[in-house]
Amino acid sequence: MTRWVAILILALMVGLTAATAQDADQVPVEEVDTRTEAISKTLRCVVCQNQSIYDSNAPLAEDMRRLVRKRVEAGDTDDEAREYLRNLYGDYVLMSPPFQLNTILLWIGPAILVLFGGIWFITRLRSAPVEAIAELTDEDRARIEAALAKKGPDS
Amino acid sequence: MSLSRLLPAGVFVVIVVFLAIGLTRDPSVIPTEMIDREIPSFELPELREDEVMLTTSDLIGETALVNVFGSWCVACLQEHPTLMELSQAGTVRIVGVNWRDKRDDALTWLAKHGDPYSDIIFDAESDLVIEMGVTGAPETFIIDPAGRIRYKQIGPITPDVWRETIRPVLDAIAREQETNL
Numbered sequence: 026m027t028r029w030v031a032i033l034i035l036a037l038m039v040g041l042t043a044a045t046a047q048d049a050d051q052v053p054v055e056e057v058d059t060r061t062e063a064i065s066k067t068l069r070c071v072v073c074q075n076q077s078i079y080d081s082n083a084p085l086a087e088d089m090r091r092l093v094r095k096r097v098e099a100g101d102t103d104d105e106a107r108e109y110l111r112n113l114y115g116d117y118v119l120m121s122p123p124f125q126l127n128t129i130l131l132w133i134g135p136a137i138l139v140l141f142g143g144i145w146f147i148t149r150l151r152s153a154p155v156e157a158i159a160e161l162t163d164e165d166r167a168r169i170e171a172a173l174a175k176k177g178p179d180s
Numbered sequence: 181m182s183l184s185r186l187l188p189a190g191v192f193v194v195i196v197v198f199l200a201i202g203l204t205r206d207p208s209v210i211p212t213e214m215i216d217r218e219i220p221s222f223e224l225p226e227l228r229e230d231e232v233m234l235t236t237s238d239l240i241g242e243t244a245l246v247n248v249f250g251s252w253c254v255a256c257l258q259e260h261p262t263l264m265e266l267s268q269a270g271t272v273r274i275v276g277v278n279w280r281d282k283r284d285d286a287l288t289w290l291a292k293h294g295d296p297y298s299d300i301i302f303d304a305e306s307d308l309v310i311e312m313g314v315t316g317a318p319e320t321f322i323i324d325p326a327g328r329i330r331y332k333q334i335g336p337i338t339p340d341v342w343r344e345t346i347r348p349v350l351d352a353i354a355r356e357q358e359t360n361l
Contacts, residue, residue: 071315084280085315088306113313115213
């Protein structure tokens with residue numbers, strides 16, 4: 026009797042696994058895993074500052090990972106999944122800021138600083154007045170002669 | 181005085197301005213993306229009657245506050261008296277989103293502190309909450325009769341917040357409705 030129950034349960038379990046395996050559509054599980062992981066690493070956890078949702082243990086990060094997984098399973102490309110979360114949480118959710126009008130200073134600011142610094146340095150270098158060296162006066166020569174004579178010619 | 185002498189002072193001023201802006205902004209407040217969007221579609225059970233399913237259409241037709249709360253949420257207790265007052269006065273419809281909670285815990289919490297909600301969406305798995313771009317509880321959305329999100333309040337609705345922020349938005353929606361009729 027117990028054996029029959031066991032067999033029945035086993036059969037049910039096998040059937041169920043097969044059914045779910047078929048339901049989980051085209052994207053294979055391993056691919057979903059790796060892609061969810063990769064996308065999660067590029068998304069910022071919105072409650073924990075500068076941690077990706079992959080690194081964070083916050084419950085909200087977990088929810089966001091689940092949403093990413095759901096999008097991947099639904100057939101989104103990586104960018105589409107990222108865009109989906111950006112649509113909900115704004116640019117903030119992207120670990121690397123997008124290149125757009127309000128971030129342009131962030132991206133090209135350092136280059137501008139180096140450029141202007143370089144220009145300033147070069148112009149300064151060129152226009153720096155060469156300091157005139159004062160001619161030796163007769164008095165100076167006399168003092169030099171005296172000093173050399175005192176030292177002796179050989180030493 | 182030559183211009184180059186002023187340069188360090190100029191740089192200093194620029195740095196001060198940047199820091200003044202940068203350091204006084206609260207980095208945990210993320211501007212919401214949801215303003216003027218329709219509430220996302222959902223189908224979730226009602227907390228108090230688990231056989232009843234609530235959908236997007238249940239939030240359309242009347243201006244409402246959609247309040248994300250949970251029995252685990254400490255700051256929610258801070259706004260609860262305000263919500264109770266609003267509900268008893270019948271000022272505005274208040275819909276609850278019970279987030280990441282256990283049904284029994286939530287019901288106990290409501291029994292203890294009072295229940296200001298006309299409907300409560302039971303969102304244990306964050307399905308709706310995450311689609312609304314919620315970052316924490318309490319958060320309260322103001323939705324107009326068309327089901328569009330008009331405002332999002334992050335943090336508790338204190339009497340001050342109600343007077344200075346929430347009520348003006350509700351008034352504006354009411355005025356719009358009158359002119360549309």
